[in-house]
Amino acid sequence: MDRLQAVMLLAATLAAVTGALIAFILKQRTGATPASALLYGGSTAVTLMLLYLTGLAAYR
Numbered sequence: 001m002d003r004l005q006a007v008m009l010l011a012a013t014l015a016a017v018t019g020a021l022i023a024f025i026l027k028q029r030t031g032a033t034p035a036s037a038l039l040y041g042g043s044t045a046v047t048l049m050l051l052y053l054t055g056l057a058a059y060r
Contacts, residue, residue, distance in 0.1 A: 004056075011052035019045025 001009075023041025026032050032040075 007056060008053075011056070012049060015045045015048040015052065018048055019043075 019041040021041075022044050023037040026040055027034060027037040
């Protein structure tokens with residue numbers, strides 16, 4: 001595994017964990033429905049992943 005693959009794997013993992021954490025907190029704190037919490041957390045994860053990839057492309 002080269003450095004680029006390692007960075008992309010780390011970025012994907014961070015995005016997924018952050019999205020899951022946001023969904024969990026949203027569900028626990030606000031009583032949101034599971035579907036809306038997952039939708040919000042998933043969209044956050046996708047947005048973060050796109051930001052990570054954009055930054056990675058700019059770095060390269």
